[in-house]
Amino acid sequence: MTQKIPPIDYEYLEETMLQLLAIPSPVGLTDAVVRYAAGRLEALEISYELTRRGAIRGTLRGREAQPARAIVAHLDTLGGMVRSLKSNGRLEIVPIGHWSSRFAEGSRLTIFTDSGHVRGTCLPLKTSGHAFGGEVDTQPVGWEFVEVRVDLPVADKAGLEQAGINVGDWIAFDPEPEILASGYINSRYLDDKAAVAALLTACKAVRDHKLQLPVDVHPLLTITEEVGSGASAALHGEIAEMLSLDISIAAPGQNTSEHAATICMQDMSGPFDYHLTHKLISLAKENDIAHRRDIFRYYRSDSAAAVEAGNDIRTALIGFGADASHGQERTHRDALVALTQLVIAYMISEPVARRDSHSMGSLEGFTEQLRPQDMVLPTTPLPTPEEFLDAPFSVTPSERL
Incomplete structure (x- = not known):
């Protein structure tokens, strides 16, 4: 009997997202958000394990253990770090992750010192038109052209040192979330806390409605995606399919919408698995889930990290459509609902290939993309090598060589 996708608990999704956003978690400063996410899993009575550094692997048992699937989202965010204490009592910083200083x-931000925290603001080097005139509009954009003004009575490097600020202190920028009655959601770090909330909401639907899973599903929450390593850890040999959940880019030239889930066909690491990706497309169509297909040229996800770490698994990427990624991000409730629905549809669906229970096997049960009857063959015989050489050319024989 085919299971239907139940209604999702959107209030839970929104509450979880806002609570995640309230917890600073730039890469390397993720213990607090890991503890929060673990608590969310415990409340759903989902068992989990942690890696040494804090990536979380949960387990939802299915009728069969294999071929297992992982669904991954990342808890870490962009941020910054103190590069130097400046003679004017301000801080030079470097980014954590890849993002532009213009954002x-x-x-407003928080500097986390060895003994506490200090508030401050990130400002261009030339901030006041009353002092610098038109130069405020012509200074370049770059991390070397911004500094942090700390909210302390300091005017030199010694004052910063006395306040306990050091090179290498982490900096978390305020998320500034705002949810509108129209359904629009604005905030930093929707990448990827909105997707984490969608994944936890999908897990809640499985629990609340006692949905039957054909195979084991492992919710996987990573902590280093923004610096490229992400899902290189916390996988194990039983996992045959891995679905990454992440922000999808709505921008000129892209096919993504803020009102739909996106199924990514390829990113900068290459195409995603043909069969898993087309399975997700079929599930979206069958369940009338708003979705778009897209390709991202300047983008990579947890899936790339997993494959580059040597895992022989099928990977796919789906996301919530959003504008201005790695900046002042915006999405819509529609996209988060669609993403959650697609995750549930995937969790209750059959695996791509039962053969994937084993890492190696015979041709029996192997997947098929192009069949001979589907191929367009030439209607006339190809020329023989002799006929080809005798064919007329617009170049001389010597030029052919």
Whole structure:
């Protein structure tokens, strides 16, 4: 009997997302958000394990253990770090992750020191038109052209040192979330806390509605995606399929919408698995889930890290459509609902290939993409090598060589 996708608990999704956003978690400063996510799994009575550094692997048991599937989202975010204490009592910083300093300018932030925390603001080097005139509009964009003004009575390097600020202190920028009655959601770090909330909401639907899973499903929450390593850890040999959940890019030239889930066909690491990706497309169509297909040229996800670490698994990427990724991000409730629905549909669906229970096997049960009857063959015989050489050319024989 085919299981239907139940209604999702959107209030739970939104509450979880806002609580995640309230917890600073730039890469390397993720213990607090890991503890929060673990608590969410415990409340759903989902068992889990942690790696040494804090990646979480949960387990939802299915009728069969294999071929198991992982569904991954990341808890870590972008951020910054103190590079130097400046003679003017301000801080030079470097980014954590890849993002433009233009989105940091004007942002409120917290510096986490060895003994506490200090508030401050990230500002361009030339901040006041009253002091610098038109130069405020012509200064370049780059991390070397911004600094942090700390909210302390300091005016030199010695004052910063006395306040306990050091090179290498982490910096978390305020998320500034805002949810509108129209359904639009604005915040930093929707990448990827909105997707984490969607994954936990899908897990809640499985629990609340006692959905039957054909195979084991492992919710996987990683902590280093923004610096490239992500899902290189916490996988194990039983996992044959891995679905990454992440932000999808709505921008000119892209096919993504803020009102739909996106099924990514390829990113900068290459194409995703043909069969798993087309399975997700079929599930979206069968369940009338708003979705778009897209390709991202300047993008990589947890899936790439997993494959590059040597895992022989099928990978796919789906996401919530959002504008201005790694900046002042915006999505819509529609996209988060669609993403959650697609995750549930995937969790209750059969695996791509039962043969994937084993890492190696015979041709029997192997997947098929192009069949001979589907191929377009030439209607006339190809020329023989002799006929080809005798054919007329617009070049001389010597030029052919």
